[in-house]
Amino acid sequence: MKKKFMSILLVLLSVILIAGCAQGGSNTTEKTTGNKEAKGVDWPTKPIKFIVPFAPGGGTDLAARTLQPYLEKELGVSVVIENKTGGGGWVGWGDLATSQPDGYTLGYLVFPNIFTGYLNPTANRQETFDSFEYLMSHHVDSGLLVVRGDESRFSTIEEFIDYAKKNDIAGSSGGVGSSPHFAGVQINDQLGTNIRFVHGNGGAEAIAQLLGGHIDVGFLDYSSSRDLIKTGELKVIAVLGSDRFSKLPDVPAINEVFDTDIQKLLSRGIAAPKGVDPAILEKLNGALEKAMNNPEHIEKLAELGVEVHGLQGKEYIDFLKEQEASMIELKEVFGW
């Protein structure tokens, strides 16, 4: 009997080990510094770790996994995704910032979560905007202003803003400083509306609360609400930002209707820790550009309801700096 028992345990242990390995990937810290010989660097020669700071299966993870195979193809080595969750993404980003800048550790960034992490003084974080080497912007998720399909109080963005100026209404939020909250705060700030925020866990919870009539308006992304928009149970009254959204050509952009500067802030991109050899960065940027412009990748991304953004280098940093500035402007509203 004992033998049987021990064999079961052995099976169990091996399962757990496999599990650990599958998650851990290449967990060893690389101490290679031999990559500093100017141009024509011999890189990459081994697998690259790609830190994704949210759980598998979520929006961020799905987007990262869409890019991964095409990046692998361009680099010729495997790119191992490691989901390092916690701290609103900052467990993973903290790891990224402090790992060896040898080009073998990359990370997937999500904004505005990155800003929130170091702008919120109670987080006491040492990392800042300058802790990373920004490579390429992957995509920007169109924020949508969504109401119930059978909403009778307002059916256009003008009517909505009018109503919200005179009445208190409840809006969705994925937590303080999340992109829905930030969009709503900008509307309150620039258009004088009275939106209160029901802080929750974001997308799915917001949809349930909106459908159940517990809140009046949701700041949602297209991928999670697509089906309900199609059936008319949810109605999009505006796109947050200045441009219309290709999947919903009839819906006006909010900045087009009003003279405002409201931004869709949820964007995702790729970065390395600060201090990577410029020659490696150049190679990386080239590979990323090719991978992102692969027609197959563009198509897969479209299934998630987003388009390649593709800013690189200084352009990307300027884009982020501008967003950071608009967030800092509203610091007081967030209580920072």
Place this chain on the structure above:
Amino acid sequence: MEAFSYLLQGFETALTWQNLLFCGIGVMFGMFVGVLPGLGPAAGTALLLPLTFTLEPVTAIIMLAGIYYGSMYGGTITSVLINTPGEASSVITCLDGYPLAKKGRAGAVLGIAAIGSFIGGIVSITGLVLMGPIIARQALKFGPPEYFALLVLGLTLLVALMGASLLKGLIGALFGLSLAFVGQDPSSGFIRFNFGETYLTNGIEFITMAMGLFGLSELFFNAEKSFREKAEEPPKVKGLLPNKDEWGPSMKAIGRGSILGFFLGLIPGLNSVIPTILSYSLEKKLSKDPSRFGKGAMEGVAGPETANNAYSGGALIPLFTLGIPTSPTIAILLGAFIMHGLTPGPTLFQTNPTVVWGIVASMFIGNAILLIMNWPLAGMWAKITMVPFKVLLPIILMVTILGTFSIRNSLFDVGVMIFFGILGYFLKKAGFPLAPIILTFVLGSLLETTLIQSLTMFEGEFSKFFTRPISGTILSIAIISILFSIISSIRGKRISTGDVEM
């Protein structure tokens, strides 16, 4: 009736050899994942998600769903055998499952849990087939105020788990509530009590804490006992079936648990602990001899286990019909749907009927496989209780540490687990019951979020909790039950809190 012809078509899909094979692999893997402390359903599905990319969409999701409900079965095993809950929903199972196992009844407990899980699973899938779309919409009436009311009710019911001393139980409960404060404040984003540690900004990880507080402390406790006195003779395993007089109450508990779990599963965002607490306290209230609970009452395992599995089936309804995931594991399943080009939501049943009904049919099959596998296996698992402690200790210790580490590859979590293990040992020595600590911890953060959400909705007016029909009713029940307890204790009839030995 239309549903039935669709369901038959679904069986056609599910019974192809390939789907059958992956359904089997899924439930089996799920069961093993559930058995390993620390690896819960969420980790299991997340782990295998990338491996399914090359499969057909139906096959992939059949397998992932199999892992999901398979691990619910598996989670019971560790709770019963080594007092270590793998997930929040099995905490309650430890209460009576572990004492029963110590008496050599592990086989019977696992047997009844397997039967209950099977019935609960089948009831909830049948519910999904018959009335899924209709009730899913009704369940949306549950907003933050209703959750809050339900959580308050859950907390009042914790009195049933307070152990010998009500005072110590209350201290434990408040301690658990205060642990829920660690992490970010939901309304202001202020980060509390993290002591500069990024790992704590989102609060303490539940599984790490549960494994330390329950599993590790029990190990320490047993180790001490075996040093001091001669090692306890491991109990002989007696049979795989409950006694004759246990069948009746157990089957009734299973029936009540199925219905309770199913309906609670429909409510998006509800914690899986609630159905188990409600079921446990319901069984205790209805029992002829409530004092048995906590010492080894069969129906104290049967009810919550069933409710737990019925809940996990019911929770698929909001996913299929509205595209709303109700738990972290379901969120990963949602990710799998999207990855395979399917969008769960109201149109899923129309646009991809073969897929949905194939998955539903596979769940009937999967549950049957689990029952067939689990019943005979129960005897084998139960024999673990017969292994001498000095052999068991290092193995469990190793598995627990590895399991904790594997959750998010973090040594910090291992430290937290050990901390709670030591803390749990001393608390137990001092006679504090551990169940209230962990349960209030789980409910606490949800309680805070929903309270703040509700008050934001109500513009700060407390009275509106009572003007909404559902939240008003539930809160009134909670208040009445507290009043009853107070009155009956004033009259000298002390509420039978029973002696919950943890």
